[in-house]
Structure formats: structure tokens, C-alpha cells
Amino acid sequence: MTAGLAGLPIRDELRGHTPYGAPQLQVSVRLNTNENAYSLPDEVVAAMERALAATLRDLNRYPEREAVALRAGLAAYLGHGLDASRVWAANGSNEVQQQLLQAFGGPGRTALGFTPAYSMHPLISTATGTGWIDGRRSADFGLTVSDVVAQVREHRPDVVFLCSPNNPTGTSLPLDVVSAVLDEAPGMVVVDEAYAEFRRPGTPSALELLPGHQRLVVTRTMSKAFALAGVRLGYLAADPAVVEAVQLVRLPYHLSALTQAAASAALAHADVLLDTVEAVKHQRDRIVATLRDYGLTVADSDANFVLFGQFRDQKAVWQALLTRDVLVRDVGLPGWLRVSAGTPAETDVFLAAMKELV
Structure with missing residues (x-):
């Protein structure tokens, strides 16, 4: 300092x-x-240029506040029967996770993560006044059902962060670990899947567990696989009630019209990207x-x-x-x-x- x-x-x-x-x-x-x-x-650049050009004359107006069209596009990309009501987007998955902690964490509440893991999770927790708990991993950086259940039972956190694939180790989680945390945790369970598109064949996504689990949130980003780190677009998939909750804490018009236009154009060319x-x-x-x-x-x-x-x-x-x-x-x-x-x-x-x- x-x-x-x-x-x-x-x-x-x-x-x-x-x-x-x-x-x-x-x-x-x-x-x-x-x-x-x-x-x-080149074809994606050209499509994004057209989308941005069409947006420029209306920059005197606020952007579409709820980004419904973009959220619908993200839901279609994810599949799993999702629609816009179950998807939320913000300026990178970091802002998505910050909004989740603003809604479900805060003073007097705690978040548990299993380190080494994404170093922004404890920083966002501190920034939102949420107490951070460092959980344990095994020597090979993995997590077992017995391991996570014991730690969740010990700390009773309001938010649990799971990373799959994990950063910085690259290791993924079997779904039985996520399911075990959902069964034991009293609060929200956030599975950070920023690198999901790079998984090896047969590695599952926590999106499969969304039906029937209102407290499960899966966060993703367009920064990595979509090569859009400079656009800053992250999103979550969850129960519609979770989307309603983060709307309570999001800043007004938080996603610019330019961001929405660029991301939507990229989604239209997802196969190419x-x-x-x-x-x-x-x-x-x-x-x-x-x-x-x-x-x-x-x-x-x-x-x-x-x-x-x-x-x-x-x-x-x-x-x-x-x-x-x-x-x-x-x-x-x-x-x-x-x-x-x-x-x-x-x-x-x-x-x-x-x-x-x-």
C-alpha cells in the first residue's frame, strides 16, 4: 500500500x-x-464492425438495461433448455461473481474456496465485506466428496466457490463433488467454468445439475474460448430467482450498448470463433x-x-x-x-x- x-x-x-x-x-x-x-x-471482425456501427448513432441513449437479446443468445449457446430468464451477463465473470457476493454474501457472511484456486475469489469477497475461508485441496490439487463435505460441514459458508477447470491447476471436478456440496451447503454454490470449452472429452459441466438446484450458479466467460478478453463479457446460468437477485445489486445500465452489440455479433459466429x-x-x-x-x-x-x-x-x-x-x-x-x-x-x-x- x-x-x-x-x-x-x-x-x-x-x-x-x-x-x-x-x-x-x-x-x-x-x-x-x-x-x-x-x-x-476477418469475418467475425467484419460482423462486429457492422454491429458496432449500427449502435453508434444511438449512443445518446442508455443501453438496453436488461440485455435480454444478448442473454437469449447466450442461453441458446449453452443449451440445456436454458432461456434468457435463467442467464445473466455483466462485464466479465468477475463482475458476475461480485454481484453474486453482493446479493448472497456481505458483512457477517462467509465464502469458502478451495485453494490454490482463482485468486480473484478472495479479493472479491474482501471487497464485498464477505469473510473468506481458505479450503484445502489434496496434494494432486483434486477434491474428493469426503474432503469437500467435511469442510462445508465445518464452516457452513453462505457461498461456496468451485472452479472446474480450476485456475491455476487446470484440474476439473467430477459432478459427484458438486452434487455433494449442493447437498451439504446451506447457501449458494458457484461453479466457475471460465475454461469449460477447453475440457477434454468426457469431462462434464455443472450445467447438467441445474434442474432442481435453485442454489446452483454456473459462471462462464467469452474472454477465453471466444477470444474476446478485450470485450469483457461474462455470464451466469442459474434459476430465474438468482437472476432476479443479482438484478437487485447490479448498477444501472451496467452493460454498454457497444459491449452488447459486440458480444451478440460474436455469438452469431460462435462456430467460427x-x-x-x-x-x-x-x-x-x-x-x-x-x-x-x-x-x-x-x-x-x-x-x-x-x-x-x-x-x-x-x-x-x-x-x-x-x-x-x-x-x-x-x-x-x-x-x-x-x-x-x-x-x-x-x-x-x-x-x-x-x-x-x-
């Missing part, structure tokens, strides 16, 4: 914290933020196999990134890669680093650098 902040009457629970963010450095191979390495296809998913998965699997051939320990991944180690000093390895013009992520997990799956050329450079280092 800066000297300037120290002189302000900032909330006590915010003191000593630093803003979230990965290093934004100028390097040739940037593999630290799990972006989709492939640029938007998702063509890159298989290419990314191929590079991910290549990274896993090659790093294991190098003798490193690598976590199984259903995401577009790979967690690898175990190093005596991961910071030294991170720096050694940076000197070779490759930027990966030090997620603060001793002995481990995370690398995003990039293009074939980027993967070549990363793997060649790692071969030198090991």
Missing part, C-alpha cells in the same frame, strides 16, 4: 493488499494471462507431454494453460524464461509456474527455453 493510501481512512480489511494483476511486459512470447492466442477471424479451441487444446497437450518428457511434474489440464514444476525456486525459473523473451505466470504457489497454451510458434519458443533450463 502506498504512503498516500496509508493516510486515508480506507477500510481495515483492505490495508496491506495490492491490486490484482499479472505483469504486462513487452516480450515476444506472452503466455501469462490465459488469453486465446488467436486473433479474431470456437474453431481455435481444438488448436489451443493441441498445444496444451503438447506442453503437458513435452514437459513430462523433460522430467518435470505437470498437473493434468482441462483448461488452456498448464501448471508445471516442481522447482526449488520458481522465481528464478520465471526470470530465466523472461531473459529468453518468454513471459509465464508465477501464481505464488511455491515450486510451480503456469504457462498458457499459445500458437505453435509460441509453444516452440517456450519449450525450447525450458529444454535449456532443465
